[in-house]
Amino acid sequence: MSPMKALNNIALSMLDLVAVREGGTVADALAISLRTAQHAEWLGFKRYWLAEHHNMAGIASSATAVLVGYIAGGTHTIRVGSGGVMLPNHAPLVVAEAFGTLAELYPGRIDLGLGRAPGTDQATMRALRRERAETADDFPQDVAELQRLLGPAQPGQRLIAMPGAGTNVPIWLLGSSLFSAQLAAERGLPYAFASHFAPRLLLQAIALYRQNFRPSATLAKPYVTIGVPLIAAPTDAEAEYLASSTYQRVLGILTGERRGLQPPVEHFLAQRHPQERAAIDDFLAAAVIGSPDTVRDGLSALAQATDADEFMLVCDIYDPALRLRSLDIAAAACSA
Template sequence: MNENQPAHKETKSLGEIPISILDLAPVIVGGTPADSFRRSLDLAQHAEQWGYKRYWLAEHHNMPGIASSATSLVIGHIAAGTSSIRVGSGGIMLPNHAPLVIAEQFGTLESMYPGRIDLGLGRAPGSDQPAARALRRGLGSDGHDFPELLSELRGYLNPSQYQGVPGVRAIPGEGLNIPIWLLGSSGFSAQLAGQLGLPFAFASHFAPDYLLPALDLYRSSFRPSEVLDKPHVMVGINIITADTDEEARRLATSQQQQFLNIVRGRPGMLNPPVDSMEPLWTPQEKAYVHNSLRFSVAGSKDTVRERLQVLLEQTGADEWIVAGQIYDHQARLKSYHLLSKAVKEG
């Protein structure tokens, strides 16, 4: 599908689309994970006031710039400090864990914060090979067993419809209504989510090449279920908003530096913005980073609104979930505040 062609015929207005936050709990240069958790809670409390629907955190390991490795614990921290916003995982990398443990952890969260917990699941390791070994994940594991792990997990939560391990119960967890989302950056989870009738979230904030094909695959393979009667898509994007396009583009250089470090195999803490990226990357690295971030948006409120409208026409998204790696916490708060206004005015 051509990126300039609409992926979905249904016409929606920007103001109708719920918007959420994907927090990578960035550890900035000069900061600590403890600082990250305080800032994440502050952002979540503001997001609740600004009308964001969900606040999700992602499982990553062996990455100095991301503090949310113990994802369930951070979800509990955010849920405890808020009152209405939904809090969840974007996502838990299920093959890293025993399904029983995840059922118990999220059963505990749902018992503590009823009606507010989401369980987004991915099949990637969320780490490099040494960390995968440390997690006791076999090097031959490519996520092929994800459907079986998912089925087992659903069996613990809803034993009347699905099969876990006979004789084993998730307490707490059993019988609780914890919405499950499948997350993906390729077609595997898109097709599985469609076949199971589950909501699907695509990570176009780092995998833009497969966004539109994956959404097509999800919709074409969708089968109605007790969860959904029609497809439901959340699109993950990077958005950085500021008073001017120039300031937003400058703030976005922190994110560009982070992607550049990943390309070089040297992930690190989130760096301050710079006036120009040109001294920092080669032409080949620049092209790679720009391609990886091509669905990202950095601009003023008006620019962001215009770009989101185009993305809505291309994707037919039912929800947005937005990441924004911004070094300065006040600028990060302002970015999400301006974004909420841009969407409401859309």
């Protein structure tokens, strides 16, 4: 491993699930996302990604390409993209045309992150793909097709994405297992690990990616981004209180009881069964929650453990203003 990067050499970015808050509307959630992206841009964040999910109460990011355009149109310099488009749900040509259009509208600012999971339940996946059967070989083949469709049109090429051809939209592979790490290494693509919800294989996956990386026309050396749940506040106690909204959402995911993002609750974890606390802790093992000093120490520990090039923060706080404050604290921690 190379010498650990200083925090001020690690790029900060953000992944947004576009949480619908309890008592709020989808329109409110969309407006909060745009305001958050504008603030992240002001702080100097590198990119702002939207995650594709379907049929999930409390998450409004299903039409990912539409949201990428909305956020890109309301910002000026920050890169905007998908974190990610769940490729099993879409024909590669449709993805190429959508992101090719975005690249023409916002040149040099669009990323295409691709995931291998459906991002939903089986019934919804069937509704999205009209009963199309997926095999283990489909994802690598679909990625290769997207690379062709977004690259320069070749002589005799019959299927051309228009818009899309020649835009060379940067493709990222996302994952929470070793499969996408291996594929990203083989293709010489940047890799983002979903440690914001599945941190268990983080170190193994990025080690595999780096060890097997093959330079490509896209990327000369490995580039690793990791998802980091972040809740920052002036004190550890307040951060823990604010994090209870995230704890409630995680518990809902684990138990199948999906709701909007809930207001914070005092001593939420202390009121849970030990098995529930353990499950939440496992889900959020990569989380950084606390005061400015705690955040700095937590991010430094992640940098030491992973040598990541970029932290992709996931920051869901019920009060939108306190969410922005949390990003301020993280930015200050990484610039000190």
